[in-house]
Amino acid sequence: MTHKSIRQAAEELNFSIHALRYYERVGLISPVTRGTNGHRHYSNEDLCWLSFLTCLRNTGMSISTMKAFMDLARQGDGTLTARAELLTTHREQVCAHVAQLQAQLEQVDTKIQCYQQQAAA
Amino acid sequence: MTHKSIRQAAEELNFSIHALRYYERVGLISPVTRGTNGHRHYSNEDLCWLSFLTCLRNTGMSISTMKAFMDLARQGDGTLTARAELLTTHREQVCAHVAQLQAQLEQVDTKIQCYQQQAAA
DNA sequence: GCTTGACTTCGAGTGTGCTCGAGCTTTTAC
DNA sequence: GTAAAAGCTCGAGCACACTCGAAGTCAAGC
Numbered sequence: 001m002t003h004k005s006i007r008q009a010a011e012e013l014n015f016s017i018h019a020l021r022y023y024e025r026v027g028l029i030s031p032v033t034r035g036t037n038g039h040r041h042y043s044n045e046d047l048c049w050l051s052f053l054t055c056l057r058n059t060g061m062s063i064s065t066m067k068a069f070m071d072l073a074r075q076g077d078g079t080l081t082a083r084a085e086l087l088t089t090h091r092e093q094v095c096a097h098v099a100q101l102q103a104q105l106e107q108v109d110t111k112i113q114c115y116q117q118q119a120a121a
Numbered sequence: 122m123t124h125k126s127i128r129q130a131a132e133e134l135n136f137s138i139h140a141l142r143y144y145e146r147v148g149l150i151s152p153v154t155r156g157t158n159g160h161r162h163y164s165n166e167d168l169c170w171l172s173f174l175t176c177l178r179n180t181g182m183s184i185s186t187m188k189a190f191m192d193l194a195r196q197g198d199g200t201l202t203a204r205a206e207l208l209t210t211h212r213e214q215v216c217a218h219v220a221q222l223q224a225q226l227e228q229v230d231t232k233i234q235c236y237q238q239q240a241a242a
Numbered sequence: 243g244c245t246t247g248a249c250t251t252c253g254a255g256t257g258t259g260c261t262c263g264a265g266c267t268t269t270t271a272c
Numbered sequence: 273g274t275a276a277a278a279g280c281t282c283g284a285g286c287a288c289a290c291t292c293g294a295a296g297t298c299a300a301g302c
Binding site for chain 2: 280
């Protein structure tokens with residue numbers, strides 16, 4: 001099988017079918033090819049791209065930034081540096097976020113210990 | 122000064138004034154004391170609590186879970202263990218989230234390098 | 243030829259977490 | 273005594289990222 005139905009793609013990516021169509025509608029993925037009946041056919045390339053988008057999404061990138069990234073990608077190889085920069089900026093934001101999470105995790109830990117000690121007393 | 126106006130509290134906590142009133146409205150903080158004119162007075166205790174809530178919110182706890190936590194706290198010392206458990210559960214979720222972020226960061230890094238190499242070629 | 247099932251489009255609806263504005267009161271400063 | 277500043281309540285509105293449902297098409301199986 002060289003391509004997949006929307007259902008298969010959704011299962012593989014852990015997306016809803018609605019979300020897949022939504023991503024296409026808002027331009028996060030270029031229109032996928034269609035069968036003669038108008039049904040979408042997802043190629044491996046489509047799945048790869050969506051999988052990377054998922055990664056960006058999970059790390060907190062907004063739809064509009066992903067859209068900007070997609071628009072760069074669509075413009076071809078001239079935007080490779082720009083794309084690297086966009087991802088680097090994102091990378092730094094994610095790093096900062098992780099650092100913040102770890103700092104706050106310590107506060108939570110402190111509170112947990114506090115409660116445990118009080119409960120034991 | 123033994124208490125603070127809503128404006129001062131908002132500045133100190135990096136909250137909006139609206140958000141402070143919202144938190145009280147939905148029961149994330151017990152009704153703060155009021156001056157004779159009906160204005161809110163935030164005590165240090167209030168600020169401490171809000172500051173910890175901020176920590177929970179920043180680590181991704183939902184308002185409704187924070188509400189549950191608040192409800193336990195309001196019931197007194199009998200709920201110390203329950204509170205510790207709630208926080209422990211949250212802690213694990215945050216840890217899992219951090220791990221996921223770090224894994225996905227690697228994918229982003231790979232992509233960045235990919236782009237940089239292609240741009241250099 | 244009719245049902246079933248997977249797909250299509252389109253526009254409206256949802257949940258979360260605030261955010262805002264209208265209309266009012268009170269205190270302070272001139 | 274009046275104007276400005278700060279606060280109040282209440283309900284509506286907003287941004288985000290989907291999510292859903294109605295109404296229709298198309299191909300396959302009986």
